[in-house]
Amino acid sequence: MGKKAREIVEINLKELIKDLDRAYCDEWLAFYSYWYMAQAVEGKGYEDMQEFLNKIAKDELEHATELAERIIELGGLPTNIPRDWEKNANGPYPGVMKKLTDYNEIIKIVTTAEAGAIEVYNKIAQKTFGKDHDTYQLAVHIMGEEITHEEMFENLKG
Numbered sequence: 001m002g003k004k005a006r007e008i009v010e011i012n013l014k015e016l017i018k019d020l021d022r023a024y025c026d027e028w029l030a031f032y033s034y035w036y037m038a039q040a041v042e043g044k045g046y047e048d049m050q051e052f053l054n055k056i057a058k059d060e061l062e063h064a065t066e067l068a069e070r071i072i073e074l075g076g077l078p079t080n081i082p083r084d085w086e087k088n089a090n091g092p093y094p095g096v097m098k099k100l101t102d103y104n105e106i107i108k109i110v111t112t113a114e115a116g117a118i119e120v121y122n123k124i125a126q127k128t129f130g131k132d133h134d135t136y137q138l139a140v141h142i143m144g145e146e147i148t149h150e151e152m153f154e155n156l157k158g
């Protein structure tokens with residue numbers, strides 16, 4: 001990002017980079033939780049659950065990529081040590097199901113994490129609206145996908 005591009009960002013850059021890095025850490029934690037559950041899930045019709053979890057895990061990894069790009073564009077660096085992900089994240093590690101066939105627990109883990117993510121991106125969107133167009137667009141784009149994730153898993157509730 002060049003001098004002029006940085007100048008037109010009417011927001012505290014340090015604070016914005018920190019907000020984006022927190023979201024970046026959330027994404028890695030969500031990715032790992034979902035990816036792990038996709039590998040481990042068992043039980044009747046587990047393939048569908050596995051497919052859903054793999055799909056959203058892939059999205060979270062993409063979000064981490066998009067956030068890393070934006071952080072670097074803004075002159076920052078994303079958290080680069082995995083053990084710091086939990087420390088720097090907004091929310092706790094979503095965790096994994098205790099019983100591999102417990103779909104309700106999986107649904108609860110995912111919907112809780114997604115609700116948190118929606119809040120995080122909504123806040124970033126509000127903060128950057130009219131002040132940093134690129135970050136605003138990114139936040140709205142990611143939030144749209146988190147909304148889809150929440151809905152996908154809410155619809156699985158038995």
Ligand SMILES: [Fe+2]
Binds near residue numbers: 027060117
């Ligand atoms: Fe995400």
Ligand SMILES: [Fe+2]
Binds near residue numbers: 060146
């Ligand atoms: Fe998500």
